[in-house]
Amino acid sequence: MRGVRWNQRVVGATAVGVAAVLASWLGVGTARAATGLSVAAVILVAGLSVISSAELRRNHPVVARAAISVVAVDVSLVVTGFFSSTVDSNLAIGAAMSIVLLGLSFLTGSSGQISIGNGAFMGVGAFTVAVWANHHRTTPIAVVLILAVVAGALVGLLIGLPATRLRGPYLAGMTLAFAVAFGAVLNLFGTWTGGDSGLQLPYAVNAPTWVVHFFRPGTSSLTTNSVWLVDVTIITAGIALFFMANLFASRTGRAMRLVRDNDVAAELVGISLPRARVIAFIVSAAYAALGGGLWTLINNAVTPSTYGFALSITILSLVVIGGIGTIPGALIGGLIYAFAANVIAWFTAHTGLNPQGNVASQLNGIIFGGLLVLTILFAPTGIAGFVRHRWLKWRSR
Amino acid sequence: MSSFLTSRNVADVLNGITNGVIYSLVALSLVLVWRSTRILNFAQGAMAMIATYVGFAALAPSTNYWVSMAVAIVAGLVIGGLTERVIVRGLYGKPEINPVVAMVGFLLVLESVAAAIWSTSSRGLPTPFSMVDWQLNHKPVAMSPFALYEIVTALVVMIVIAALFQYTKLGLRLRAAAIAPEVSRLLGVRVGRMLTLGWMLSSAVGAVTAVLVASNYFTGLTPTAMDGVFAFGFIAAAIGGLDSPVGALLSGISLGIILQFVGDYLNSNAIILVALGMLIVSLMVRPNGVFTRSAQRRV
Numbered sequence: 001m002r003g004v005r006w007n008q009r010v011v012g013a014t015a016v017g018v019a020a021v022l023a024s025w026l027g028v029g030t031a032r033a034a035t036g037l038s039v040a041a042v043i044l045v046a047g048l049s050v051i052s053s054a055e056l057r058r059n060h061p062v063v064a065r066a067a068i069s070v071v072a073v074d075v076s077l078v079v080t081g082f083f084s085s086t087v088d089s090n091l092a093i094g095a096a097m098s099i100v101l102l103g104l105s106f107l108t109g110s111s112g113q114i115s116i117g118n119g120a121f122m123g124v125g126a127f128t129v130a131v132w133a134n135h136h137r138t139t140p141i142a143v144v145l146i147l148a149v150v151a152g153a154l155v156g157l158l159i160g161l162p163a164t165r166l167r168g169p170y171l172a173g174m175t176l177a178f179a180v181a182f183g184a185v186l187n188l189f190g191t192w193t194g195g196d197s198g199l200q201l202p203y204a205v206n207a208p209t210w211v212v213h214f215f216r217p218g219t220s221s222l223t224t225n226s227v228w229l230v231d232v233t234i235i236t237a238g239i240a241l242f243f244m245a246n247l248f249a250s251r252t253g254r255a256m257r258l259v260r261d262n263d264v265a266a267e268l269v270g271i272s273l274p275r276a277r278v279i280a281f282i283v284s285a286a287y288a289a290l291g292g293g294l295w296t297l298i299n300n301a302v303t304p305s306t307y308g309f310a311l312s313i314t315i316l317s318l319v320v321i322g323g324i325g326t327i328p329g330a331l332i333g334g335l336i337y338a339f340a341a342n343v344i345a346w347f348t349a350h351t352g353l354n355p356q357g358n359v360a361s362q363l364n365g366i367i368f369g370g371l372l373v374l375t376i377l378f379a380p381t382g383i384a385g386f387v388r389h390r391w392l393k394w395r396s397r
Numbered sequence: 398m399s400s401f402l403t404s405r406n407v408a409d410v411l412n413g414i415t416n417g418v419i420y421s422l423v424a425l426s427l428v429l430v431w432r433s434t435r436i437l438n439f440a441q442g443a444m445a446m447i448a449t450y451v452g453f454a455a456l457a458p459s460t461n462y463w464v465s466m467a468v469a470i471v472a473g474l475v476i477g478g479l480t481e482r483v484i485v486r487g488l489y490g491k492p493e494i495n496p497v498v499a500m501v502g503f504l505l506v507l508e509s510v511a512a513a514i515w516s517t518s519s520r521g522l523p524t525p526f527s528m529v530d531w532q533l534n535h536k537p538v539a540m541s542p543f544a545l546y547e548i549v550t551a552l553v554v555m556i557v558i559a560a561l562f563q564y565t566k567l568g569l570r571l572r573a574a575a576i577a578p579e580v581s582r583l584l585g586v587r588v589g590r591m592l593t594l595g596w597m598l599s600s601a602v603g604a605v606t607a608v609l610v611a612s613n614y615f616t617g618l619t620p621t622a623m624d625g626v627f628a629f630g631f632i633a634a635a636i637g638g639l640d641s642p643v644g645a646l647l648s649g650i651s652l653g654i655i656l657q658f659v660g661d662y663l664n665s666n667a668i669i670l671v672a673l674g675m676l677i678v679s680l681m682v683r684p685n686g687v688f689t690r691s692a693q694r695r696v
Contacts (some may be wrong), residue, residue: 114494116439116501162677165684168493169437169639173631176439177676180628181669188666309624313505320498358513365509372502376495377487 012049040078047071065245073238077231085226089298092233094338096294099237101319101330102244103287109325110253111280112260113163117175118288118315120182123307125152125289129296130199131192137202145236145293152289153282160281164274179312186304198303205229205297233294237334240287245327247283256280288315310365317372323384332383340364400534408539409657415544417653418551419610423630424637424645425555426602431639433575433595436485439500442623442630443507444480445603448473449611449618452604453522454515462525469604477600481593511620519619522612547609554605555646558598562642571595625669629656632672636679638686648687 050056050067057064076095080088104118125148132144159178163171186193193199207228247253258266259276267273296302318337323329344367348360379386401407423441430438438444452469484503488496526546530537562568573581574591582588610626611618633652637644652672659671679687 108494112492112494114497116497162681165681169431169497170635170680170684172439172497173437173635174673174676174680177628177632177669177673180625181673184666184669188664188670310505313501316498316501317505320502358516362509362513365505366513369502369505369507369509373484373499373506376499376502377484380491380495 040074043074044071047074061249062246065249066242069238069242069245072241073235076234076238080227080230080234088227088230090338090342092230092298093295094334094336095230095233095237096291096298096334097315097318097337098291098331098334099240099294100288100291100315101322101333102240102327103284103291104315104319105322105325105327105330106244106247106253106256106287107280107284108319109329110248110256110260111277112256113277113280114168114172114316115175115281115284116172116312116316117159117179117182118284119307119309119311119313120179121152121155121285121288122292122295122311122315123182123186123304124155124285125149125292126296126302126307127186127193127199127292128152128289129293130194130201130302133201133203134199141205141232141297145290145297148289148293149286152292153286155289156282156285157278159285160278163281164277176309176312179309183304183308193304196304198301200301201296204300205232229298233298236290236294240290241327241331244287244330248327252276252279314368317368319382321368321371321375321382323382323386324380326382326384326388329382329384340368400536402538403533403536405661406658409661410654411539411544413654413657414650415540415547415613415653416657417650418548419606419626419649420629420633420652421646421649422551422554422602422606422609423626424634424649425558425642426599426606427631427634428637428639428642428645429558429595429599429602431634433571433592434481434485434489436488436496436500437631437639438599439497439627440480440504440507441599441603442607442627443504443511443620444476444600445473445607446611446618446620446623447507447511448476448600448604449522449607450511450515452608453611453618454520462523465523466605466608469608470601473601473604474597477597477603478593480600481596485596508620515620517620519617519622521617522608524612528613543613547613550605550609554602555642558602559642561598567594628669629672632676635676636687638683638688641686641688644686644688 047067047070051064051071053064076091080091083091100118100122103121104115107118108114128148128151129144132139132147159175162174166174187195204225205228206225255266255271255276256279258269259271259273263273266276292307295306314337318333319330321336322331322333341364344360344363345355348355348363353360353363375382381389426441426445427438430436430441448469451472452465452467456465456468480503484499485496488499524543526542528541528543530539530541532538560568562572570581570586571591571594573584574586574588575595578588581591606626607623611622629652630649633649634645636652637646637648652675655675656668656672660668663671
């Protein structure tokens with residue numbers, strides 16, 4: 001399609017899509033259920049035609065990134081329609097984890113600071129959602145999630161300020177102490193946070209009626225609502241992905257990478273080191289809080305034991321194994337997290353291990369920890385970096 | 398006089414010292430590794446925990462306490478040496494994030510392996526001395542034979558380490574390898590071996606610590622028994638300065654006493670928060686620790 005401008009392609013794709021929607025809309029009975037699929041197809045075609053334009057990628061990278069995020073969300077949404085609800089909720093948990101990983105990937109990969117406390121930042125978001133929802137039932141979900149992000153950002157600022165003066169291991173140790181202290185903080189405010197047993201959400205998060213009518217007519221409200229949370233999570237992850245992709249490529253993102261690679265040079269070209277480091281912490285904490293908030297919605301409850309020290313280590317290992325400092329790496333990490341439990345269950349079933357035994361219950365930690373050590377020793381760029389390296393080598397042959 | 402010895406504040410100080418020497422030992426074993434290899438060993442607590450399991454769970458329950466202790470120390474030496482040779486060797490000269498991540502991963506592996514072999518349920522350790530406080534005029538003094546044993550053991554370990562470094566040829570080589578690796582290699586010091594030895598010593602100190610912790614604390618020995626202790630030990634080491642053994646000793650004991658008062662007068666949940674606050678403030682005021690001469694970072 002050389003010579004055709006990208007906006008003409010979008011118009012063309014939209015026209016085809018509208019025709020498809022009308023065709024399914026006018027169709028009889030069950031054909032209406034195809035409406036959702038048609039809309040998805042339109043978005044997919046429009047998005048792909050935008051992405052495929054080299055001229056657009058060069059001149060309007062923001063539009064191209066938006067198109068990539070939209071296509072990713074679109075495909076995920078359609079795909080979830082075909083899976084069982086267990087797989088769907090796994091995907092949602094993984095998508096929320098991807099958001100957290102994007103944040104840590106930015107902090108550690110771009111600005112070079114290490115955090116073993118992002119599980120606690122997640123907890124901040126998770127408990128903000130639960131506490132707020134219990135006190136103000138009528139607040140819309142979107143607003144509650146934004147509040148969680150704000151709370152996370154504030155805590156990130158608090159932890160990020162001393163981080164401006166700390167380097168490497170000192171910083172890692174301080175964030176570790178923060179992760180260990182988080183449980184004590186929750187206990188200290190036990191009347192709000194519900195102590196050891198945590199909090200239940202006072203309501204179930206339901207899909208708005210127009211969504212049900214338009215996209216999934218005829219399905220029972222129970223499945224609609226469980227799918228709805230999955231959809232919300234995936235869409236939120238898409239928005240987070242879009243912002244992070246822009247942030248990585250922005251002036252701030254480039255400044256961060258210079259701070260990581262050579263802080264003296266960064267200072268010489270006029271970058272404020274403390275400012276760059278605090279911003280990285282705030283962004284990372286806000287992303288983690290968003291992921292935690294979504295977890296509360298998905299589980300309809302929150303318990304303090306979820307947000308212990310172990311979660312922070314898991315987050316770090318997922319980022320490193322997926323590929324630190326890259327966006328695909330964060331998404332790979334989220335996918336790994338989504339299905340790790342299933343893979344391990346499959347493994348125990350096929351090796352004849354006692355599923356209730358000590359070994360089977362610890363496989364998760366042994367495998368993740370072992371992979372983390374092996375990755376950092378032999379492939380420090382993680383899966384994303386390894387694949388990219390292979391791909392570039394293969395192409396240059 | 399006797400009412401003074403049994404008063405609340407004196408009890409806090411004594412209990413604080415008993416906890417503090419543990420933090421000092423953890424801090425000391427972090428300092429030993431940091432000085433020689435510039436790596437903060439996040440798996441320190443887990444390595445020590447494994448050594449304790451080897452000494453006290455792998456042997457028959459009837460084994461003498463001192464035999465178990467000796468086995469735990471030897472296990473600590475072996476674990477430290479293996480860790481340095483197998484994992485840490487590949488991390489020298491890499492970006493400073495890599496060792497942190499690798500040691501955190503190793504921590505996760507060790508804790509999971511320990512739980513897989515010995516389960517997560519807690520086990521009590523035998524104690525060689527009574528843990529009941531001494532009485533003075535029918536009131537308890539906050540000091541038991543076991544607590545005294547703990548303090549004395551910690552001091553002995555520190556004196557042995559200090560003497561080793563200050564007064565022996567081996568100690569001189571260890572220090573030389575840490576301070577000027579290239580020059581000492583030219584002068585015939587086997588630097589690689591010295592680094593391994595540093596890790597072995599650190600890990601053995603850790604093993605002694607973990608044995609004391611697991612027999613004293615109410616939690617007993619669990620795969621995660623050292624997590625909290627490690628956090629406080631790190632805070633002590635960072636406040637004292639990761640380069641300073643004396644700093645580790647003093648800040649560990651001070652931290653123990655201060656936190657005991659916090660727990661007694663404020664709230665037990667506030668302990669770790671106050672510790673975190675102290676860490677943040679002290680690092681902001683003196684990023685290299687209170688007890689080290691501040692050094693300019695080389696560019």
